[in-house]
Structures are given as structure tokens and as C-alpha cells.
Amino acid sequence: MLNETSDNSLIRNIAVIGSGLAGLTAAIFLGQLGHRVRVFEKSRGPGGRMASKRVADGSVDIGAQYFTGRNPEFLTFLERYAGRGCFGPWNATFGFQSAGDRWEPFPEETRYVGIPRMTAITRGLSEQVELTTQVRIARLHRSGDRWRLVCTEGREHGEYDQVVVTAPPAQTQELLAVSGLSTLLTATQPPGGGILPCWAVAAYFRDAPTAPFDAMRPDSDVLYWVANNSSKPGRNDAGEWWVLHATPEWTEANVDASAEKVCNDLLAEFRLLTGFGGTVDDSVAHRWLYARSASTAQPGYLWDQSEGVGIAGDWLVGGRVEGAWESASLLARAMQTG
Structure with missing residues (x-):
């Protein structure tokens, strides 16, 4: 677990994109550190690939x-x-x-x-975070030293000091490309293929x-x-x-x-x-x-401190559900120290 902090000078507004296990884990850990965190999810509810069909x-x-x-x-x-x-x-x-x-x-x-379905886990975790559903973030727009989030309908959804992206690789790469985050985009390409x-x-x-x-x-x-x-x-x-x-x-x-x-x-x-x-x-x-x-590349997470943008997901740790938690944990720890 992370070391909690009460230093208000270190409190940041952080957006997390995606409410699968990686996104919810990152949001909970970062919230535990005292940051103000909001999670954005394109679907009607949390879960990602821990999904159940009625x-x-x-x-x-x-x-x-x-x-x-x-x-x-x-x-x-x-x-x-x-x-x-x-x-x-x-x-x-x-x-x-x-x-x-x-x-x-x-x-x-x-x-x-x-129990009684896989989504019970992400539903339970989502109760610990601020979650906005049915909003797909399409672009990050730099506003001074903060990021504005713009959805597919062209609406803005606030300004944030840092952003965590937990979408699948192809969607992550598309978001990074249109947001001008070329360094992170290059870093995602080997494991994301x-x-x-x-x-x-x-x-x-x-x-x-x-x-x-x-x-x-x-x-x-x-x-x-x-x-x-x-x-x-x-x-x-x-x-x-x-x-x-x-x-x-x-x-x-x-x-x-x-x-x-x-x-x-x-x-x-x-x-x-x-x-x-x-x-x-x-x-x-x-x-x-x-x-x-299917990738064997396992960087664990990606974090560009100069941009204030990080990426987490099981695909960065070789897959497995537990890997999503591990990746988000590692990223939250890196954000805490950096």
C-alpha cells in the first residue's frame, strides 16, 4: 500500500480515463494520498473487461x-x-x-x-471514487500547466493537473496522438501491438x-x-x-x-x-x-512527469486481471514520488 500524505501543497486534481480494474485502482490509491480524483468511463457503468452480460x-x-x-x-x-x-x-x-x-x-x-458476477468487484470499487459515466474523452488540451479534457461531443470536462489513461492500447494511442503526447505515444507502441x-x-x-x-x-x-x-x-x-x-x-x-x-x-x-x-x-x-x-514486454506502467500523464493497464504487465491492479499500483507510487 501507498504512504498517505496530508501535505495540502501536494494535493492535485487528477483525471482517470477508464473504470476497469486499473482505472479504479489508480483512482483509489491516488485518492488515498489526498488528491482530488475523478474517473471518466465511456460506458454506462464500470467494469472494463471484468464484464457480465444480463x-x-x-x-x-x-x-x-x-x-x-x-x-x-x-x-x-x-x-x-x-x-x-x-x-x-x-x-x-x-x-x-x-x-x-x-x-x-x-x-x-x-x-x-x-460474486454473484465479475462486475460485483468493479461495482464495489467504484463506490470509493467519483465516477462520471457515458463520457468518452477524445482529447487532452493543454491549458497552461493543466490539462482540459474534451469528450467526443466537443464538451470540456474540467481542468486537471495530471491525467491517468487506462484505456486499451489502440484507444490510448489514439488519445495520445490527437493530444500531441508523442513521447508517451512512442513508448506505448512496442507493448501495445x-x-x-x-x-x-x-x-x-x-x-x-x-x-x-x-x-x-x-x-x-x-x-x-x-x-x-x-x-x-x-x-x-x-x-x-x-x-x-x-x-x-x-x-x-x-x-x-x-x-x-x-x-x-x-x-x-x-x-x-x-x-x-x-x-x-x-x-x-x-x-x-x-x-x-500477447506481448511479452512488461514496463509495468508509463509515466511522463514533465507532462503529468501516466498510463496503466494489464497489457503493460503481460496481461492477467491481477496485472491491472499491479500496473496501477506501480503508477500511483511513481506519481507519489514524482
Whole structure:
């Protein structure tokens, strides 16, 4: 955790762009230091890729499927700011399919999920910050030694001493380019080139399929991930909702396909994988243009002290949900000392 300060001479107005885990973490830590922080989110609510889609009688996690707590401070942070009851271990069976169709278990590790949905975590964290939703910041405009934020509709949203950007790489690079932040733009290009897209399908079965594991990484050209969402704690579904993630290669080849085609193709592969011949009672598709990082570059965060602009996100730490928290923590510490 950061060292708190009460020196009013150091208090700054800070804008955070994006309310995923990285943005909310940065806002909470910077607020803990006594700064005045406002978070801007282009969507209707917080969450980023820790997203859940509303379905009949509940919701399904269509983005990040689980997270780890390899750094115990991460779990402590969630308990303190999101609430102890908003997440818990997913006591499921995990397996991957090696060449030759042989199934093997995942390495032993505690895996956590939000309860009753992944968005419970970011909803809880967002209660600790000042959040403005449905505003997409399109440009930063220099006004003396401060930054004015301008949205896509041309309206200004205040002046700030510093700005933290936690959008996906492509959106971050676009914002930096139009704002004249060439040094930071150049720094984002090596790690930002490897963000992979993903088509996701949630499928409902009144009569549950039979599968070797609750969560699976198949050896498939179509499916990258398959999981029984109803096996997660707190879901209480009648029947089972399953989540299917396409491979990046298949997604890129079908990035503009219709939702109907995506559902049909992924469910056809699911039938081959499980041997399930029953009825699919409902399905919904969602396209993630920026799903996960393929880059091995791990600068952790980016901070231009002369401009007062920083960048955080899991893509700067090699991916993983926990990486978003780590990146934002490192950036907040750098802003504290610099």
C-alpha cells in the first residue's frame, strides 16, 4: 500500500480515463494520498473487461473468467475497497487438452471470481471514487500547466493537473496522438501491438452438457476457452450457462461476422468437444476487440512527469486481471514520488 500524505501543497486534481480494474485502482490509491480524483468511463457503468452480460434470470461473465491472488496485497485491496463478500474462490475442475486429445488438469492454484458476477468487484470499487459515466474523452488540451479534457461531443470536462489513461492500447494511442503526447505515444507502441480480439458466446442449456472439466482450454482452432459459468459461486442458475471464447486467430478471421454465425460456429465446435447432442435453449454473442495481451514486454506502467500523464493497464504487465491492479499500483507510487 501507498504512504498517505496530508501535505495540502501536494494535493492535485487528477483525471482517470477508464473504470476497469486499473482505472479504479489508480483512482483509489491516488485518492488515498489526498488528491482530488475523478474517473471518466465511456460506458454506462464500470467494469472494463471484468464484464457480465444480463441474461434471463441472472447474468453471465463474458469477459475475464477468473483471477489469481499471487500478490496477497491484491486480495487485501479487494477486501478493503470492494468488500469481502464480493469475490471468492471458484472451486471448479480445470483442464487443458494436449495434442492427441489427451486431457490434463491445470496446475494447482486458487482462482477467484466475483460474486454473484465479475462486475460485483468493479461495482464495489467504484463506490470509493467519483465516477462520471457515458463520457468518452477524445482529447487532452493543454491549458497552461493543466490539462482540459474534451469528450467526443466537443464538451470540456474540467481542468486537471495530471491525467491517468487506462484505456486499451489502440484507444490510448489514439488519445495520445490527437493530444500531441508523442513521447508517451512512442513508448506505448512496442507493448501495445499485441492485444488480441475475442468473440465470446454465452449459451444456456436446460439439460446440462457432460464435460470432462468445469473449465477447459481445448486443443482447437476455434475454441480457446470453455467454462460452465453456473459452476461459479453465487450463480444459482436453473440449468447451466456455458461461456465459449473463440481463439484470436478465428476471431480475426471472423471479426465482422454476424452474431448468429458466431454462435452457430462456436456451438458446433462445443458439440464436437463434448459430444453434446441436446438443445441449446438460448445464446448471446459479444465481440471483444481488445481482449488480452500477447506481448511479452512488461514496463509495468508509463509515466511522463514533465507532462503529468501516466498510463496503466494489464497489457503493460503481460496481461492477467491481477496485472491491472499491479500496473496501477506501480503508477500511483511513481506519481507519489514524482
